[in-house]
């Protein structure tokens with residue numbers, strides 16, 4: 446597609462040669478001999494690119510930077526003045542090219558700058574559109590179920606109501622908790638996040654509620670728990686279904702009375718926290734199995750927010766992919782990139798057991814491995830386009846299993862009849878490491894499990 450290019454050059458011979466070259470490649474060209482002329486031309490109409498000679502009578506070519514709208518400026522300079530080329534880049538030129546220039550090199554440089562600038566413009570437009578249409582910072586979603594999520598966040602954030610966030614692993618539960626906190630009057634107080642599945646059962650009570658040890662020996666050790674640390678703010682209990690029954694009783698007391706008692710201490714302490722909890726488990730089922738207190742369940746679910754799995758979000762998959770690609774390339778300092786049609790089709794067909802987190806990980810891996818600006822299905826490496834969840838079921842282990850493959854196989858084979866603690870022990874890792882590896886490899890815990 447032809448672009449509008451302005452040449453700022455005082456040598457008529459070079460100007461004409463460059464004009465002919467660019468016009469042969471389908472671009473529309475205007476000429477200027479001084480910065481003042483160039484500025485006037487830019488005021489008349491916008492350009493996609495300005496190619497400016499550095500040495501001009503009067504003001505140097507770099508003076509056009511910042512006076513030609515958002516057009517990138519490519520500086521031409523003689524071999525002898527590479528230092529001034531570097532100075533030009535510092536002033537904001539996108540690139541420089543040495544004179545006399547090679548025609549192929551000039552054409553390639555121009556095409557590259559135009560392509561990059563076009564993508565940047567598109568990304569800027571996308572970013573501002575996202576900022577307009579998504580009320581929760583950094584959270585993308587236009588499908589009806591996500592619109593309902595945003596509606597509920599808006600309604601309940603300002604209150605002190607307890608919120609229970611439900612959804613499969615990686616659907617964005619933590620983002621919702623953060624949004625609830627940030628849009629509440631408690632926003633300038635702490636948000637304390639606790640992943641109940643990542644803390645060993647024996648430690649969780651003292652982590653949450655604190656302890657006082659050795660009161661009788663004289664060597665007293667007092668420690669504040671995370672609930673107290675959240676005083677005045679919000680406490681987010683992720684994976685609340687994993688909380689042992691004893692800790693559940695203390696939590697209930699906190700919700701009913703607004704008080705806690707440190708382990709080993711007699712006195713009650715008043716705390717003011719807003720509780721947000723999340724789980725991917727079926728709490729009602731846990732209640733039926735006796736693993737979760739019914740009274741606590743009712744206290745928690747005053748307001749429920751349900752996050753749909755990624756595979757049920759329709760066109761949001763593409764929106765999210767574009768958003769996450771931009772986020773990842775920016776973080777990794779890469780030029781703008783895009784998905785091929787095949788990659789988009791592969792993402793639409795995939796089952797996404799690890800939801801948005803899995804999508805984010807796949808995109809990050811692809812960006813790191815990519816050789817150019819295209820993200821292909823091979824780079825995403827999504828494996829089976831499994832619209833059938835059964836295809837993630839274990840099969841016989843191949844002979845040459847890598848450690849990762851072994852982990853995946855072992856977990857998928859045994860998770861139905863083993864607790865997380867047992868699984869971790871058999872794998873020789875901590876429960877926290879098991880949880881983290883599940884997240885990384887996109888193997889969330891199954892929703893339906895046998896009673897422990």
Ligand SMILES: Nc1ncnc2c1ncn2[C@@H]1O[C@H](COP(=O)(O)OP(=O)(O)OP(=O)(O)O)[C@@H](O)[C@H]1O
Nearest residue numbers: 583584585586613614615616617618619620801802
């Ligand atoms: N709607 C969304 N828009 C943009 N990014 C999202 C969205 N949902 C989730 N993410 C991103 O996906 C990743 C996983 O989200 P998050 O940690 O909130 O999921 P989760 O449901 O809490 O997972 P888990 O249950 O495993 O703790 C995060 O990096 C988050 O920023």
